[in-house]
Amino acid sequence: MLKTLRAPGASSDLAERVADPRSACASPDDLSRNIFGLLGIPVDALDFPSLLRSMDLATRAGSPFLISTPNVNFLVKSQNNRTFRESILLSDLCLADGMPLIWIAKLLRIPIHERIAGSDLFGRLKSANATGRRLRVFLLGGAEGLAATVGAKLNAKKGGLECVGVLNPGFGTIEEMSSPKIVDEINASNADLIAVFFGAEKAQVWLLHNHWRLRAPVRAQFGATIAFEAGSVRRAPPMLRSTGFEWLWRIKEEPYLWRRYWNDGRALLAMLVTCVLPLMLSERRMRNLNKLSIARSDDHGSMTLALSGAAVAAYVDGAIEQLRDALDSGKRVIVDLSNTQYIDARFFGLFLMVRKQLASRGQKLLFTGASADLRRIFRLNRFEFLLSQEV
Known part of the structure; x- marks a missing residue:
């Protein structure tokens, strides 16, 4: 399934420590x-x-x-x-x-x-x-x-x-x-x-x-x-x-x-x-990014969301909808970054919330396909630890 998003104008020990059956209804949806x-x-x-x-x-x-x-x-x-x-x-x-x-x-x-x-x-x-x-x-x-x-x-x-x-x-x-x-x-x-x-x-x-x-x-x-x-x-x-x-x-x-x-x-x-300074320069070079689309595929045990284009704030609402569906499936969640051009601070925040929701039930957010340029964006934003859980 392919969906185009239109602009609307843990260390494991700690994660396991807070995982609890009550967590599913313990707080409002973090993705919101x-x-x-x-x-x-x-x-x-x-x-x-x-x-x-x-x-x-x-x-x-x-x-x-x-x-x-x-x-x-x-x-x-x-x-x-x-x-x-x-x-x-x-x-x-x-x-x-x-x-x-x-x-x-x-x-x-x-x-x-x-x-x-x-x-x-x-x-x-x-x-x-x-x-x-x-x-x-x-x-x-x-x-x-x-x-x-x-x-x-x-x-x-x-x-x-x-x-x-x-x-x-x-x-x-x-x-x-x-x-x-x-x-x-x-x-x-x-x-x-x-x-x-x-x-x-x-x-x-x-x-x-x-x-x-x-x-x-x-x-x-x-x-x-x-x-x-x-x-x-x-x-x-x-x-x-x-x-x-x-x-x-x-x-x-x-x-x-x-x-x-x-x-x-x-x-x-x-x-x-x-x-901070390299990120400021990177953002100025990212003027002509493609609109984000998300292709979803799933098998018996996992659901993969392939992000193509720019994972930036303008498209976050549609991504939230897709990621929420993935979480609701109860399956392993994999984010494929093979065709992702850029990730901004809003999407990093969203990934952290998906990670938090998965941690509450003893699962991990997995990434695959990050290019060298995208790995640099993770590193500059100090989120390279997210890529430690790669498929």
């Missing part, structure tokens, strides 16, 4: 997300009202809903830490928490315009009627005493958040911090939201490790938000945050952070030179 692949990670293009609506729907549904907040530190860590990267790829929403990500998106013509920082999200949730009702929140982690301070502040006001529990599990391995006692205490609170204040890597892995053990539907890592809310660290003024130089203020407030920002800055500069 307006998501883009940005230098190896997914980023959703959405605004605060849309985010709050998604959180409210997840809370009412009572199904696990993991929110990740990628910033430059996330981006850098994801390049070399497969487990950390998988925690982002398997999330239900990925928010651009960092102005440099917005700048890169602009350079690559990716329509992600609004920074949604974890600290700003927490502030919105505190506001009365932010989601239409008061959310019960469990505060996990942070320096000694900070969570209790913030919990008391939340409960002293009739805002959008009610603190129903605080816990500082101290230091230890993921397994030690996931003991039945800790998980039972969190679950007994009947929280709607678990706000985690570990370091980025530990928080993400902890959340994935306990994905099906936790009862609270919405979970997210909020980083330094606990210190801002407790008043132990002052957050940068809004003007400085909007210019992208919040990191200078953070170093002033917490001098020990200079090394992290130095290392992240150097890694980001390298990605700009080796990935």
Whole structure:
């Protein structure tokens, strides 16, 4: 079957860990997300009202809903830490928490315009009627005493958040911090939201490790938000945050952070030179691309979708329809790239969502036929790991 699309104007261990029979109905269809692949990670293009609506729907549904907040530190860590990267790829929403990500998106013509920082999200949730009702929140982690301070502040006001529990599990391995006692205490609170204040890597892995053990539907890592809310660290003024130089203020407030920002800055500069600039040049050369068509063939155990032409945003709606049908078939999904001219950030985002859906049932997204030029596009976008699962 041939269909022409008209323009409408995991590491396996982590994937298996989150695979669960309930996952088929646990969250809305990931393919409906307006998501883009940005230098190896997914980023959703959405605004605060849309985010709050998604959180409210997840809370009412009572199904696990993991929110990740990628910033430059996330981006850098994801390049070399497969487990950390998988925690982002398997999330239900990925928010651009960092102005440099917005700048890169602009350079690559990716329509992600609004920074949604974890600290700003927490502030919105505190506001009365932010989601239409008061959310019960469990505060996990942070320096000694900070969570209790913030919990008391939340409960002293009739805002959008009610603190129903605080816990500082101290230091230890993921397994030690996931003991039945800790998980039972969190679950007994009947929280709607678990706000985690570990370091980025530990928080993400902890959340994935306990994905099906936790009862609270919405979970997210909020980083330094606990210190801002407790008043132990002052957050940068809004003007400085909007210019992208919040990191200078953070170093002033917490001098020990200079090394992290130095290392992240150097890694980001390298990605700009080796990935972003070549991608900008590649896109300018791709002016006369063919319209995308998809030929579908299937046998007893697999369904193959052969993409011919340009896999770009203008044709994504038709591709979503075809890929959704492939997923619904329950068969092994193979994407044939033999005649694909180009893949843009929107299609990389779509492939990541298909990969996520397949991972939830213990399957893998397979590719075949990628040319040398197309492999270069995968590499420049930092998605060469997708091609590790080739037929």
